[in-house]
Amino acid sequence: MQITVSNRASTLKPSAIREIFKSLTDPSVISFAAGNPSPESFPVADMQRFANDIFENNANTALQYSITEGYIPLRSAILERQKSKFNIGKDHDTVLVMTGGQQGIEHTCKMLCNEGDTVICEEPTFIGALNAFRSYGCRLAGVPMDDDGINIEKLEQACKDNPNAKIIYLIPTFQNPTGKTMSLEKRIACLEIAKKYGLFILEDNPYGELRFSGEDVPTIKSMDTEGRVIYCSSFSKILSAGMRVGFLILHEEIAGKIAILKQISDVHTNIFFQMMCHKFLTEYDLDAHIEKIKKLYGRKAGLMLKCLDESMPEGFTYTRPDGGLFIWGDMPKTIDPKSFIKELTENKLAVVPGATFMCDGEAVCHGFRMNYSTPSDEQIIKGVDILATVAKRNLK
Amino acid sequence: MQITVSNRASTLKPSAIREIFKSLTDPSVISFAAGNPSPESFPVADMQRFANDIFENNANTALQYSITEGYIPLRSAILERQKSKFNIGKDHDTVLVMTGGQQGIEHTCKMLCNEGDTVICEEPTFIGALNAFRSYGCRLAGVPMDDDGINIEKLEQACKDNPNAKIIYLIPTFQNPTGKTMSLEKRIACLEIAKKYGLFILEDNPYGELRFSGEDVPTIKSMDTEGRVIYCSSFSKILSAGMRVGFLILHEEIAGKIAILKQISDVHTNIFFQMMCHKFLTEYDLDAHIEKIKKLYGRKAGLMLKCLDESMPEGFTYTRPDGGLFIWGDMPKTIDPKSFIKELTENKLAVVPGATFMCDGEAVCHGFRMNYSTPSDEQIIKGVDILATVAKRNLK
Incomplete structure (x- = not known):
């Protein structure tokens, strides 16, 4: 049977990020594409303790x-x-x-x-x-x-x-x-x-x-x-x-x-x-917990920036965030962004293409988003190495 | 400042049921107005066991x-x-x-x-x-x-x-x-x-x-x-x-x-x-659990119907459900539904006015919805007694 959707639904495409997230089943791919908090930031033991408290004392409300x-x-x-x-x-x-x-x-x-x-x-x-x-x-x-x-x-x-x-x-x-x-x-x-x-x-x-x-x-x-x-x-x-x-x-x-x-x-x-x-x-010191996350992300952002500073060729730029989860990279206008991102993926590094974040999703955008909260230190080092190698190759 | 909402939002009113739910803070009011499952139907101990299992073995995914x-x-x-x-x-x-x-x-x-x-x-x-x-x-x-x-x-x-x-x-x-x-x-x-x-x-x-x-x-x-x-x-x-x-x-x-x-x-x-x-x-016998809920609701529906059968005056009718949570009552067309429901509320019984469920929410509807899964047996008996008393009074 034929399915006709509403005008509003017909204009939408799946978010590139969620789709990338779904496709990241290949464990050999290093992902800078997520926007996920680090699993290290989950206060699992305290959550479990609070959950048991709720089940024991307030289950009917919960x-x-x-x-x-x-x-x-x-x-x-x-x-x-x-x-x-x-x-x-x-x-x-x-x-x-x-x-x-x-x-x-x-x-x-x-x-x-x-x-x-x-x-x-x-x-x-x-x-x-x-x-x-x-x-x-x-x-x-x-x-x-x-x-x-x-x-x-x-x-x-x-x-x-x-x-x-x-x-x-x-x-x-x-x-x-x-x-x-x-x-x-x-x-x-x-x-x-x-x-x-x-x-x-x-x-x-x-x-x-x-x-x-x-x-x-x-x-x-x-x-x-x-x-x-x-x-x-x-x-x-x-x-x-x-x-x-x-x-x-x-x-x-x-x-x-x-x-x-x-x-x-x-x-x-x-x-x-x-x-x-x-x-x-x-019933918890949330501020102390947030301090730990800040320290973790500050260290990871610092590591990614250090790797970028050491290896990225001239012509590529990137932001230096004071917090949050993301660094934004920009490539020279001489490079075709679609084929650049594709080449990264073929080399087992996923980033999010900048066009994803534009009002006109078909626009040409030379930027790309990188996340440092999810990858391990080793993945950050290796991922930036892939990025720099592909970047240099594209400048030739 | 002036707030102008979208056309779609401007036509909506809060659901009468949710509003009734919010106002049911007076513990002396018997509520047949909810659509809630009985708290007796919550498998609390098993939930707690499963929750601990998840925290211990799969927290990062969860x-x-x-x-x-x-x-x-x-x-x-x-x-x-x-x-x-x-x-x-x-x-x-x-x-x-x-x-x-x-x-x-x-x-x-x-x-x-x-x-x-x-x-x-x-x-x-x-x-x-x-x-x-x-x-x-x-x-x-x-x-x-x-x-x-x-x-x-x-x-x-x-x-x-x-x-x-x-x-x-x-x-x-x-x-x-x-x-x-x-x-x-x-x-x-x-x-x-x-x-x-x-x-x-x-x-x-x-x-x-x-x-x-x-x-x-x-x-x-x-x-x-x-x-x-x-x-x-x-x-x-x-x-x-x-x-x-x-x-x-x-x-x-x-x-x-x-x-x-x-x-x-x-x-x-x-x-x-x-x-x-x-x-x-x-990892659980869900069918056996559902059997228990069915027995519970069957008993509660039976009790409410028995009370209605014994006490409601002629002219009032009600459905006899084979399952679910609700009985629908109908009052004679000679009675004004709004003042009838109001009189029930004043006598500490809450039901949901039928107009709530009509495409035209302003329509006159002589029906009303009663729920038997949430009230206790005692509340069912007492609530139907209030309903029958008010019903008889309105027939005079």
Whole structure:
């Protein structure tokens, strides 16, 4: 029988990253392509202890239907931590527990955008967000980035050019895929532009706590007095990605509307792991745990940068992140990116092609994303060696 | 600041059931309003044992990002069980693990329907499905039910009247909210009508295994040779609702398209509890466990029916389900349903007003839904007593 899908579904292709993830069954391939936290960062023993505690003392709550907005003690604990540590959350703000930050992004778009509306974003940016916006028939307006974040003049121009814009989507800290961090001045400017053009900012901050060098920069949300910023984060990079627990911090009026959409999407997020997260926030030294992850990722990023510094030929450039999971590489314009990436794969190194992160997925992009949190030290050394060898060969 | 939401979001109201659930904090209120499985049905000790096993032997898989389509061993185990026990799944079919059956319904609609398309459904029907369809701008065409399921002549008329229809949404077994089961003849007729008009059937079967009297009727999916039926079910009513693990069984071509949508919705379903479900399917006597739940619900349904038989005045009617969680009551047309339900609430009994389950939520409906799986025996006896007292008072 013939299957005709909706217009919105017909435009979507599987995310290249998830597809790469699926194809990484060949153990001889070194992958810089993932966006996974290191398994070393999972606090397994404490999780097991907390799980047993829940089964023994609170099983009926943990296994029964629960409230869409999230486990109330978890919501309170998240808000308290974000307020005290990061000055996030005004009196009108509340927390919605989401099934991963991804659901927060998708639901924000579903709630705010009609088909044909525009989402303005950094370019390159997170493919999962781009595809979520596409799935609701949104147009995408990409704004180029400088070393210190989105180009402000071009952002304002995009706002002028797109009267149907509803959202500015930003990952200001350790951006995916570039690893760049937006300066404080630019954050202030983004908020002013959003006000001027009547737009919401969706501030996606899954990596913000993972800074291993430099000084913290305040989130845009921390400067938001009127509820214009919808703040999205998650426990995926600090506790476990597989449990799928993320959250939004946002004006309670918007939260109420997103909760209605979540109700009919998955009713609520797995309540057992919401209770686990609550225990990690209240009966555990989460900050000490995050310090360990930062040290681990700082060391791994340092190793990858050292290898790149020592071996990459002139003409290739790469970012130097202060945190997060990613380094962004750029090849000379004389090289064809598709055949370069293909040659890497043939030599058993997987990276993510930059075009994946562009608003126009068919655009030519000379960048590529590398991840240092998942590969072992040995794999980082060997993988960069493959990269440098292929790079040099392509410069001849 | 002013918040303008999308057209799709602006039409939605919170589900009356979830709202009732939230307000049931007064312990003196007896609730027949839930759709919850009985906490007695949770296999807590075995869950704890399996959880420890996973933490000790497979923690890195259980806490890391995973594949969107679902944990492969779980997908295989689901298909094997459904095939061998219920003849569900042809060679072209596959399993997608979803974050509860609700996500299966929502994603099916997102994948198949454009704004303005019509979904044809039984009326009354599950509010969570109605709101999912509404959230994608679908029109709803409700078809009245007879005692043995949807009225076939009116179903065909609805197909004729709605050339934009894409899906027939059905809960053939122990329907929510009526508790009715569709006859085999009508199931065959539904499939023929779907073929004739080129429609998909979304067969929602969360309660099908919970039959406590009468004989099993084959699912529509078991008679589907071409992939026209998208079959939706879940572990919520047989293991735990709070873990949010459901599944679709459907043509692999459609599955691929839904997986792309799920990728950008929540990436994948909580992988730890997918692994738990796999253990329950492969290292546990799930059938014996389900037998216990059936006995429990059969006893509770019998008790509620006995109480109703003994005390309800003439003019009030109610269904006699052979399984599932619900009894549907009907009051005489002389009574105003809104004030009747309000009077029940004032007398500390919560039921769900029938209008909740209508395509037009503002319609007058003299029905109401009662649940027997959640209240205790004592609460069932006392609750029906309140219902009968208020009913008699309203007949005067």
